[in-house]
Amino acid sequence: MKQSSGQEFSFSKKDFERVRQVLYAKAGIKLADSKDSLVYSRLARRLRILNIQSFQAYLDYLEKTPEEQQPFINALTTNLTAFFREPHHFDALAEYLKKNKRKLTIWCAASSTGEEPYSIAMIVAECFGSFDTPVSIVASDIDSNVLEKARNGIYSVDAVKKLSAQRCRQFFHRGTGRNQGKVRIVPELRKMVLYKQINLMHSNWALSYPIDIIFCRNVMIYFDKPTQVSILKRMIALMPANGMYVAGHSENFNHQRELVTPMGQTIYAPVKSAPE
Known part of the structure; x- marks a missing residue:
């Protein structure tokens, strides 16, 4: 890797390798060789x-x-998300809630800027016909910046253009004046989600269990295989036998039959004989 004559800072192959090593040690994220730019x-x-x-x-x-470690991690983590991304997962969540109308805990393990946990909260509110439900929703991320955005719950109008008019009316306030072109999650829905900063590589996630449903979507792809299996084991250990683990469209755990069994498109049930 050579410094381009137009580059502002010197950046050698050795520097890139040091970045990779630190990011892997601190966050478990394995950067590909092609990510130098x-x-x-x-x-x-x-x-x-x-x-x-x-x-x-x-x-x-x-x-x-x-x-400086947190700004370093924040700079290098990718936060691509949207409301009701991979909609079949939210259909499955609605079905699960209809069959289990009781006290439940849902953990969204990669909340990013909040679109995913608020989508979960909308489904919960719709299934119970109320914002006051027996379901606890915990949303976490390693990136402190995106967690702040998630807590605020403010988005561009474009972010909700694919949602139904009913959901837009029920779950969002439209900005006026200086806030024109923006929407904000209604306070009743924001209160349904507890945001926490969690690094999945840390030994203590500070979560109460059992956790009935885990959304851990498009996170594992950033870890190597041993780290993926280690995190999956720890998550499954928190779940009851009738729990539901939701992975991302690029993640496949069909080969981890001692931990999970497929129950839908990138949706799994825990195998409770799994080692803890």
Whole structure:
């Protein structure tokens, strides 16, 4: 990897390897060889903010400065999401809730900016016909910036254009004046979701169990296979036998038959003989 004459900061192959090693150690995320341009563009912003002149100096600073670890992770995590993305999962959630109208806990393990947990909350509110339900929804992410956006629940009008008029009326307030072009989740729905910062690589997730439903979608693809299996084992250990684990469209755990059994398109039931 050579520094382009147009590059603002020197960025060597050694620097890229150090970034990969730190990100894997801190967040379990394995960056592909092809991600050098992404790393440069994302972290160059941090160098400018900190007035650091090279990636080598930044990485030395990162080693000595624990408070820089979160901005580093935030810069390199990808947060692609939408309301009711992969709609068949929400149909399955509605069916599960209809059959289990009782106290339940749902964990959304990669909340990003909130579209997924609020979609879950909408389904819960619709199934119970109320915002006051026996269902607890916990939403977590490693990225502190996106969690703040999720808590605020403010989105562009474009983000909800595919939702039904009924859902838009019931679950969103439309902005006026300075906030024209924006919508905000109604406070009753925001109160249904508890947001927490959780790094899936940490030994303590600080969650109460049992957790009946886990949405962990399009997260595992960033981990290597041993890390995927380790996290899946820990999640399944939190679930009851009739729980539901929801994966992303790019994730397949059909081969992990000692942990889960398929029950739909990228939806699994826990195998409770699984090792904890």
